[in-house]
Amino acid sequence: MFSNKRFAMPAVLALFVLLSAVLGACSSKSGGEASSSPSPSAASPSQQSQEPASPEKKDPVTLEISWWGGDTRHAALQEAFKLFQQKYDWITVKPTFSGFDGYADKLTVQLSTDNAPDVFMFSRALTQQFGQSDVLLNYYEHKELIPALAELDPIMQSPYYKFGDKLIGMPTGITSTVLVYNKKVFEEAQVPVPTDDETWLSLGEKWSKVHQANPKVFGDSGWFYMPEAYPLIMKQLGAELIDGASNPPKASMHPDQAKTVWTWTEKLWEENAIPRDSSDTIGFDAGNLASSLSAASVIPSTVAMTEDPLGFATLPKTFDGSGTKISMPPVPTSLWGIDARTKHKEEALLLVNFLLTDKDAIKTLKVETGVPAVAESLEYLSTEVFGGTGVESEMLDVVKRSQQGADEYWLPAQPLGAPDANAAFQTAFEKYLFKQVDIDGFLAEAEKTMNEKLQEAAK
Template identity: 25%
Template sequence: MKRFRIALAVVASAALLLAGCNGGSAGPRADFDPNTPVTLDLAFWGNDTRAGFYQAAIAKFTEKYPRITVNSTFLAFPEFWEKRQIESAGRDLPDVMQFDYAYLRQYSQNKLLLDLRPYFGKYIKTDGLDESTLKVGVVNGATTALPVGTNAWAMFVNNTLLGRSGVAAYPGGTSWDGYTAWMESVTRAGAGKVWGGVDPTERLQSFELTLRANGKNLFDDAGTPQFTKAELTEFWNRGAQVRRSGTTIPTKRLIEVAPKSGFGSGQTASEMTWDNFGAGYAGDLGAAASGLTLTAPPVTRAGARDLYLKPSMLHAVAANTEHPEASALLVDFLINSKEAGAVFGTNRGLPASATHLAGVQLDPLSQKILDYETSIKDRLGEAPPVPVVGYGSIEEKFRQLSEELGLGSITVDQAVDQFFSEMDTILER
């Protein structure tokens, strides 16, 4: 049986062992018949609620393809990837997997994922996906995953808090100085209980936003950083100026309310993050969440296409699958069908496929997210290259150093030097 083959492979490193392996099928078989009995393994991360959605979607899929049996399993996010690494060592990955963007380059470069492009058309419909969305899952010229949902960098605003303070809502898309001035007015009105926002230089994505405004990405497709120490120094110095003025919520207070954010704890009137974080904010804020709105983050350079759509999650097919055509049909159903859209709603993010979205009944917050992503079309540029291997560790180091800057335990120059040193180690430069 397939699952027993894993036992002898546990001790090997998946990345090193598989770097030279074949990338899988060269394309669909001419003699594939969907009426031939086939069994597929489907793996995803999530909880019992998401598992229920998948079971309902699988039932709809098997109504359409009654001879294809789908066995699904799920784990929490960390355990999901631990198991995938063990399976990769024996080339025993599940046929179809829910996939995370941060792992896509590693698994693609190690030839663990099937190139889906040969299956476009007959097995995977692409009519509902625009060209920029299709490019999101491309690594080294191969389409190794397709997005289930999308999200974009956004500014969340708590209008319930603003109504109490008498300050007008942030209009969105101002200059950075304009945003700072707005935060200052909220903080003054908040009298030590509410602040205008969180230091925007705490997030790597905000730094990325300023780079993209000048035609750069964080990293190129070869994994080489596209920014200098001078650029990062300038960015973090901007945060130091805002913190010194007392405009943003103190870092010490943020640590006290963790794991909630300043915004989620109802102490800041604005915060920048990915737009699919709205559901989490709604859970944190309770009834006050009715006042949430989304608007565009500050502009570094007028006319720049600095924003982009990022996949909330993707679906991929293992290169080791014995049933690539049936796996492609399952991926198509899960990302494109109205039936799956009606089952999942926005549980996996705002649907990337227009045909999938057509089956979704949007709740008020999801509708706000859709309206926001529609409103920023003129600022949307091409997505950056798939994240480098180790991106998550780089992002976390950036956050840690930003926190130390907020606490005053490190200087900007020291933080920049430490960040570049850690980044070079992760990238093995």
């Protein structure tokens, strides 16, 4: 049949395909190394006060590391790895990264099948899930190889970093939830911009006034969706949603305080000062947002999306000006985890430490993975790299300010089952939001379903 011309084309294609298949299967991992020859950068030999003693053995080692992010983060990290490889010349870093979508799913599958990179970035929402197994390395067992740990330990006593007694995540950077506002909108409405001394009531008033001046603008797009803001407000009114200390952990909706908050919210919804169920692309980029509760770490990308000047303030520390001033401590933007099964524990720890403390690394990374967690690095970045100007400086500044001025720093309890409980709250809340139930129905259902989830997890 090959004599017939009609078959020449398919035959050639088939041959091509077969050859390619064989070649493709042969180009396995070893063939695809991203070999980045360390380029002589203008890095001055940096004085490291926190440098551990180099390990004795010098057999060549390849470290795999993965993270998610946008392209600026990818570039910054790869630059930082070049510096690392210059300094520790027996280590080659093989990076891989992706956008946000699908990253966590892939990481979970990789960890599950013992195929994970040696070092990987993971979300603070997953710490508790990961902690329930032995798959992540416990940093406490290797303190001597990661000097940064000693300084950071006090801020890492939270479920974002630890599971039980194990420390399984080192921060890639820290962040706080802050208030981002559009200066131009406030100016045009002739309303004073939010300050660090706002209360929730006074903030709400400002939203109302801005909206009255310009009906197209809203105060915020839905602050109560964040798992951290609503519990904070309740705490400021003296009520804790989840009592993590009791056994099993218990959820209480505290109807009196809750109604204070929701009555206030209803009023704002009525005035349209904040949108109830509007879908108009609410964002700074759409030009119809006056302010937003936002993680400080996304400030640079938020600024890039709009042409209007943005300003930053800390979250209100009280609801109406009375009572204890309560703020939340900074949380990790994301975490570096190390696979406990890695054959290169020392090198992995060296890398994490390097990213946290090395001055040249900090200079390269800037705020791409969050605000530097180590105080000295933050100082260095703030004064010598940014020189106090630019949006990154403002970001560092507002994170610093969010750690000042409060009487108490508090994080909501996150016992086992907290993700399910939070999701249950969300479901009940949406019924209330879309007027499928009234406030009492919402609070009753939220309390019931949250407790169901907490009890189930405690079994």
